[in-house]
Amino acid sequence: MAASSTPKTLVVVDHPLVLHKLSLMRDKNTPSAVFRQLLREISLLLAYEVTRDLPMTTQKIETPLTEMDAPILKGKKLVxxxxxxAGNGLLEGMLDLLPSARIGHIGLYRDPVTLKPVEYYFKxxxxxxxxxxxxVDPMLATGNSTAYAIQKLKDAGARDVRLVCLLAAPEGVKRVTADHPDVPIYTAAVDSHLNDHGYIVPGLGDAGDRMFGTK
Incomplete structure (x- = not known):
């Protein structure tokens, strides 16, 4: 996306380790086991960035030498x-860094004809x-499913929502930003465009299929 059209809510995490691991994931010859491990490693790095501004407070503790007011996270644990x-691939890595987080799941699949989301689970x-x-969802392609999922969460009461994806297409960023301008988007890269089948180009293929070896 051109710099002039880049929304303020978009954060591209272009850390060298993220970019290197992403390049390995893009390679069509990378086997599923390695793909899953790389996704887990990248998700930990993305979790570090998306949690950078979590609210803090202090708590009095005793170190081996003295008392101090130590910084700790404020409020309830995040979700x-x-x-x-495919979101579970990012989820696992984030839990390595945030083991006390609560977990939610939204089951969606994309209708191959309309490219619109079909919901089958919500908890x-x-x-x-x-x-x-x-x-969390590795691929922000058309943005239809992601925008739908965010709206479901808002309808359930969510007020502080942020999105983490591995790859994004300009079309998906535009859709989510238009529907949810209050939701920041964290991604490792914004690719060129979507093809006629709604896949990100150059992308890395179908993240779920590559994670689970189903295609």
Whole structure:
């Protein structure tokens, strides 16, 4: 995306380790086991960035030498919501860094003709409105499913929502930004465009199929 058209809510995490691992994932010869491990490693790095501005407070503790007011996270633990099925690849890596996070799942698949989302599962914590929410899905392509999932979360009460994806297409960024201008998008790269089948180009193929070896 051109710099002039880049929305302020878009954060491209172009850390050298992220870019290197992403290049390995793009390679069509990378086997599923390696693909899953790389996704887990990248998701940990993305989690570091998306949680950079979590609210903090202090708590009095004793070190081996003295008392101090130590910085700790403020409020309830955050929620990570995975858009099934490929979102679970990002979820696992984030839990390595955020083991106390609550977990939600939204089951969606994309109709191959209309490219619109079809929902088959939805389960999130009942107090989601009191927690920061991170939505995870490796591919932000058309943005239809992601925008739908974010709206479902808002309808359930979510107020602080941020999106993490591995790859994004300009079309997907535009759709999510238009529907949810309050939701920041964190991604490792914004690729060129979508092809006629709604796949990101150059992309890395279908993330779910490559994770699970189903194609």
């Amino acid at each position: 990570i919501v995975s858009i099934l099925r 999130v914590p009942s107090d989601i409105g009191e927690r920061p929410v991170i939505v």
